[in-house]
Amino acid sequence: MSPLGKFTFAVIGLRFFGASGFFVGMLLGHLLIDRTVIIKQIERGLHAVDDNIRILLPYRWYRYYNRLDGNFWGKIWGTLFGSILFGFYGFITLFIVGHFTFDTPNSRHANKFRKNFDIFWNRNWCKIFGAIIGFILHSRIILFSGIIIGYFLDSFRLERSFYKGFGLSWLSKFWRKINPLKLALHSWEARKVTFIQAIAGLAAKVAKSDGSVNESEIRVFKKIFEIPADENSRVAKIFNNAKQSPEGFERYASQLKTIADGDLNLKESIIENLFKIVVADGAITVPESRIMEKIAKELELPQGNFEAIRRHFEPSAAGGSIQDFYAVLGVFCNASDCEIKSRWKKLINQYHPDRLQSRGASPEEIKAATIKMAEINNAYQNIMKSRKIA
Numbered sequence: 001m002s003p004l005g006k007f008t009f010a011v012i013g014l015r016f017f018g019a020s021g022f023f024v025g026m027l028l029g030h031l032l033i034d035r036t037v038i039i040k041q042i043e044r045g046l047h048a049v050d051d052n053i054r055i056l057l058p059y060r061w062y063r064y065y066n067r068l069d070g071n072f073w074g075k076i077w078g079t080l081f082g083s084i085l086f087g088f089y090g091f092i093t094l095f096i097v098g099h100f101t102f103d104t105p106n107s108r109h110a111n112k113f114r115k116n117f118d119i120f121w122n123r124n125w126c127k128i129f130g131a132i133i134g135f136i137l138h139s140r141i142i143l144f145s146g147i148i149i150g151y152f153l154d155s156f157r158l159e160r161s162f163y164k165g166f167g168l169s170w171l172s173k174f175w176r177k178i179n180p181l182k183l184a185l186h187s188w189e190a191r192k193v194t195f196i197q198a199i200a201g202l203a204a205k206v207a208k209s210d211g212s213v214n215e216s217e218i219r220v221f222k223k224i225f226e227i228p229a230d231e232n233s234r235v236a237k238i239f240n241n242a243k244q245s246p247e248g249f250e251r252y253a254s255q256l257k258t259i260a261d262g263d264l265n266l267k268e269s270i271i272e273n274l275f276k277i278v279v280a281d282g283a284i285t286v287p288e289s290r291i292m293e294k295i296a297k298e299l300e301l302p303q304g305n306f307e308a309i310r311r312h313f314e315p316s317a318a319g320g321s322i323q324d325f326y327a328v329l330g331v332f333c334n335a336s337d338c339e340i341k342s343r344w345k346k347l348i349n350q351y352h353p354d355r356l357q358s359r360g361a362s363p364e365e366i367k368a369a370t371i372k373m374a375e376i377n378n379a380y381q382n383i384m385k386s387r388k389i390a
Contacts, residue, residue, distance in 0.1 A: 002043060003101060003117055005033020008081070011094065015085040020136045027129060030121045046073050051384075054345065055377055058354050074102025105338075126150035198255040199270065202295065203277050204240075205249035209291040249291065253298035260299065267301045268309060275313045276386060279322055279333060284313060312386065322386050328379035337384070344380040351376065 006029035013025025033039055050073075057065055078098030082090035104110040121128070130146020260266045274295065278288045289310070296306040313322050326333050329343050349355070351372045356365055 002039055003029075003034060003114060004042065004077075005029035005039060006121070007097070007101065008077075009033070011081050011085060020132070023128075023132050023135065027125065027132060030125060034118065035122070051381075054348060072103060074098035074100075077102065124150075124154060126153035194255065195259050198252045198259070199273075201241075202249055202252040202256065202270075203274060205252065206274050206278060206288065206291055206295070209285075209287045249295065250298055253295050257299050264301075264305070267299045268305055270299065271296055271301060271306060272309050272312075275309060279313050322382065325379035325382045325386075328375055329383070340380070340383060344376065347376045348373065 006026045009025035009029030009032075010022050011025070013021030013023075015021075017024070033042075053065065075095055075098050078094035078096070079091060082092070082094030086093070100107075100110055101114065127147050127150030130148075130150035131143055132146075134140065134143025134146045256270055257267075260270070271292065274292065275284075278284055278292065284292075292310070293306070296303075323333070326335075329340065329347065331340055331343050335343075351369045353366050353369045353373065356369050361369070
């Protein structure tokens with residue numbers, strides 16, 4: 001998870017309101033940006049801008065841009081905020097912070113920092129909120145009282161930690177067992193957990209429908225659905241039990257229908273993501289297509305919406321299937337987004353018409369390269385659209 005919201009609001013708060021503004025800004029950034037779908041939309045928008053720049057740039061500029069390797073948005077963030085809000089020293093400081101925090105996806109230390117920093121805020125934001133109130137009011141009594149109250153609120157919010165702390169874990173298990181959907185409808189955390197568990201069971205049933213569950217389908221499932229660390233073992237158990245047979249998918253679909261509660265976009269997202277798992281091991285088989293139809297009917301997704309999603313993944317006479325697009329780039333279906341983008345950039349560099357023209361290629365060769373470039377870009381855009389999580 002990116003800490004973009006926390007850092008951005010904290011920097012603005014520090015500039016205009018001092019130390020108290022720094023902490024308030026970080027809390028607001030966590031609650032309003034980093035813990036919502038907004039951060040995903042921001043990251044998706046930045047990737048789209050990067051992709052469009054690569055498509056439109058002439059080759060003589062593209063080769064210099066390509067050396068940045070796409071990891072520069074954090075430094076741009078640091079440059080803008082640092083120089084505008086704090087001048088030269090802010091520019092230097094936030095440039096370094098932006099590079100380490102946002103532009104180092106392969107750094108073990110940076111990834112560990114981002115992960116642990118986000119886990120800390122997710123588990124303690126009620127305590128932090130109580131401490132901030134005391135800090136702003138310059139009252140030690142309120143500060144310590146806020147932390148204590150925040151502790152109990154965090155315990156209730158995280159549910160299981162509260163029961164474990166008082167030796168009542170049996171009560172927590174009993175409550176989840178008899179009433180999971182009530183929790184799902186009234187608690188954001190429980191709703192998310194129940195959704196992940198239900199989608200895990202349904203994904204396993206779909207993967208099993210063609211006779212076997214292979215590693216590529218499991219990898220795609222893990223990639224699409226970000227499983228919290230404390231839920232890994234439970235989700236794995238549900239997935240392994242469900243993949244024994246394609247039968248019994250109805251109860252998982254029924255849970256998801258209850259959670260969706262008339263949300264058409266969520267229903268479409270469920271079907272679209274299940275199709276991504278289906279195509280991970282190749283073309284869609286007849287049993288897989290049938291079970292997907294049944295799931296859509298159980299979710300009460302309109303038939304027209306289902307057919308539109310299915311056409312995007314199945315071959316058609318008018319255009320290629322998603323498998324054809326992977327073939328154009330020369331990558332496997334279970335390749336990561338980074339691997340696909342890296343391959344796409346190499347192909348652009350190889351077939352860019354400007355590059356061939358600078359090497360004295362004939363008009364026929366340049367025309368063929370232009371057509372190939374369009375085919376490569378079309379394949380990349382369709383693959384990334386199919387992997388997009390609504």
